[in-house]
Amino acid sequence: GAVVSQHPSWVICKSGTSVKIECRSLDFQATTMFWYRQFPKQSLMLMATSNEGSKATYEQGVEKDKFLINHASLTLSTLTVTSAHPEDSSFYICSAPLGGRISPLHFGNGTRLTVT
Amino acid sequence: QQQVKQSPQSLIVQKGGISIINCAYENTAFDYFPWYQQFPGKGPALLIAIRPDVSEKKEGRFTISFNKSAKQFSLHIMDSQPGDSATYFCAASMTGTASKLTFGTGTRLQVTL
Numbered sequence: 698g699a700v701v702s703q704h705p706s707w708v709i710c711k712s713g714t715s716v717k718i719e720c721r722s723l724d725f726q727a728t729t730m731f732w733y734r735q736f737p738k739q740s741l742m743l744m745a746t747s748n749e750g751s752k753a754t755y756e757q758g759v760e761k762d763k764f765l766i767n768h769a770s771l772t773l774s775t776l777t778v779t780s781a782h783p784e785d786s787s788f789y790i791c792s793a794p795l796g797g798r799i800s801p802l803h804f805g806n807g808t809r810l811t812v813t
Numbered sequence: 814q815q816q817v818k819q820s821p822q823s824l825i826v827q828k829g830g831i832s833i834i835n836c837a838y839e840n841t842a843f844d845y846f847p848w849y850q851q852f853p854g855k856g857p858a859l860l861i862a863i864r865p866d867v868s869e870k871k872e873g874r875f876t877i878s879f880n881k882s883a884k885q886f887s888l889h890i891m892d893s894q895p896g897d898s899a900t901y902f903c904a905a906s907m908t909g910t911a912s913k914l915t916f917g918t919g920t921r922l923q924v925t926l
Contacts, residue, residue, distance in 0.1 A: 703856070731913065740902065740916045741857065790856045801847060802914060804856035 700725065701793050703805030710781055711813055718776045718808045720747075720791030726771035727793035731802065732764075735788040744789075747774040781812040816840055817905050819917030826924050832890040834920045836903035839884065843905040847914070848877065848888045851900045860901075861888070893924045 702721045710716050720730055728749045733741040745766050746754040753766035763785075765777040778785055790807040794800040818837045826832045836846075847862035863870045863877040863886065870877045876889040890897055900921050904914040 701856075738919075738921075740918045741914075743913065743915075746913065792856075801859050801862060803859060804849075806856045807854070809854070 700795055700803045701791065701805040703791055703808055705808060706806060707809040707811075709811045709813060712782055713780055715777055715779045716781055716810060718778075718789055718791070718810075720774045720776070720793070720805055722772045722793045725793075725795060727774075728771060730768065730774040730791055730793045732766065732774075732776050733790045733792065733804075735790060735807070737788075741790065744776075747776075747791075749774075778810065781810070783812045786810055786812045816843075816915050817903060817917040819903050819920060821920060822918070823921040824923070826890075826893045826922065828893065828895060828924055828926050830893050830924075832893045832897065832922055832924070833887060834901055834903070834922070835885065835887045836905075836917050837883075837885045838905050840905070840907070840915075841884070842907045843915075845906045846877070846879065846886050847904050848875075849902045849904065849916075851902065851919075857902060890922075893922075895924045895926060898922055898924050 704719045730747040732744045734744050735741045743756050744759050747766045747768045749768040755761045768774045788807050792802045792804040795803050816839050820835050848860045849857035850860045851857040861872050861875045863879050865881050868879050874891045879886045900919045902919050903917040906914050
């Protein structure tokens, strides 16, 4: 069964509004989680590393003020897309290592964001 | 900079045939190489993974072949089935950061009857 749960699975919002996406590790603790973004028929691009108890680490070119990440607990990380625009429409996927920092990465089922 | 190159972009295989997907990497610090399977609208699912201390790893119908000197690795799907139709991604990461993956561009596999 799924080990990483992501919610919502899809969301539609209007330009200028903010959207929060939740990522939960099920039955295990994750001090680190990763947020990826995937455009249609393209590969996954790492956006940021979410660290429990400290600030997220963003990849080059990712606006940290636009994509707010909060690792609220050992089982929950949230990604908030602020002041969303149509170009932010994408598939956002979170992931977590099942058994610790160097363990295989397991992904959630993604969130399809559409900004109108 | 594309650190993991994947080919082919798409692949059509008949049921029962062998599907082969290839990847090449540039960073010699990479030492963990997983393959993920992704169905439309879903997140990627870990299929099989290999570390460079072995040249081959087999799990059921899926086999990874690894060539360290050539910096290449490949996925072989034996007896391909229509249910295998999906997009496959190779990936790579470095020691201590096995979770921070660099993905290939993906291969869309279609297995026909």
